Amino acid sequence: MSTTQTDTRVVSPLLRIAPTGMYARRARMLVERSVLVSRKMWLIILSGFFEPLFYLLAFQVGFGKLVETVQGPGGQTMSYVAFVAPALLASSAMNGAVYDSTFNIFFKMRYQRLYEGVLATPLGPLDIAMGEISWALVRGVLYAVAFFAVVSGMGLVTSPWALLMVPVAILIAFAFAAIGMAATTWIRSTTDFGLIQLVLIPMFLFSTTFFPLSVFPGAVQVIIQIFPLYHGVELMRGLATGVLDPSMLGHLAYLVVLAVVGMLVAARRLRVLLLR
Template sequence: MSRLPAAGGAHLVVLRNVWVHKGGTPWTMALFSVYEPILYLLALGVGVGALVGEVPGIDVPYAAFVAPALLAVAMMNSALEETTNTVYGKLTFDRFYHSLLVTPMTVRGMVAGELLWAAARALVTGVGFLAVIAAFGLVRSPWAVMAVPAGLLTAFAFGAFGLAAAGYARGWHSFQYVQLVMLPMFLFATTFYPVTVYTEWVRVLVEALPLYHAIELSRGLALGEVGPGLLLNAAYLVVFGGVMLAVAQARWATLMAR
């Protein structure tokens, strides 16, 4: 049987997901994806921001400081939603991916296809949320338009992590452990305050978190603070995502062989 070229049929997985979701428009997808970060922006960025004023040492309104972090978080969550529970159901109970093995599609193509679809969903989320923060007047620099393309690195990194987690999950309850990791990271990875508030040793731990680098990349572009440091943030996400993608592909290959 001939094999599919390039990514082993990844584009077919994307097309299949587009067909399944054809009843929902991109704007509907964006609306549901940005609902939660908008609530955070209103409650903390605008509400608490009225008490905080400008962020010390950064000299921007608190809402403008929080908004790009929530943009990164929104794109992260969109990618994770697509690559954890939904993928796990198709991987174990529906055995959807097993049925694809009778076609020329490869395991590599399945993993890449789901990752591309997760990135596409994250892109819609990013565009939607950027439009929201622009409407609130929280865009501080023309570089902000690059925060969404840069956010695709966030989607890649956390989407790959989600695919690896789905491969190792032993049941639906396993994703509670994912949330056990994601929630503290969301709260402490400088989403709502700068890293300078931490003591030196805590700061080192925070700067090792992947979400910290996603937020720094998004915030740097949104605030116009563009420099070599953003390349390091991007490189971290590429390496983290690459490692997670390799883990996911290896694990899926094992599961497909059963």
């Protein structure tokens, strides 16, 4: 049998862009593993829900008293808490996804050497990337639904469009999980996580989460609009208030592209790292 024969088998489009051996269509097996593990970590999973809730509470009783109203989408005046709530949903989707796809993945890759074991089976790097990102999304969905329930219970959303906030939260989580996982493959040691924080915290603080874009000087406004989270926040706020405009399609496209690129880069980098 010749070892250099060309491959003439028909492959699916996803496999055509990724080299063979990348994907065995068993990503769900990794999700199964995560579900098993999560039974022991329910407290941590539960805690992810409290973080945005603490913030919301602080805005309700504290910040909201210092600043009663701000200018919302479409120039209308709205209560400060209602202004912040959708942004908190967006940023908690981001934070949860990044945490899952950076710290957790790094530990599994470097210290636990989990993926070495997985790659000795028919599974490939794309299975790993998709499996782990899917799990981050499952958690993201849980958080988003719970937070949405609280926000609507407090009467902070005023439009039926707000129901779409949940799928948008999932998209945000997807995009950040994919990018986070890709970034993690470049991390050499735990001290490099500082760099991830270096990106994440300014994004969390300045993506019009806590105050409108107009507060920034003109040049800085342009930079803010490059932040992926800014687009997530804009989408959320528009949906929460029911003020829709065509620019939202642009925000949507930005996040979708980010998600797809992130996942492909992550799978490729995993191959470089683990299959060398």
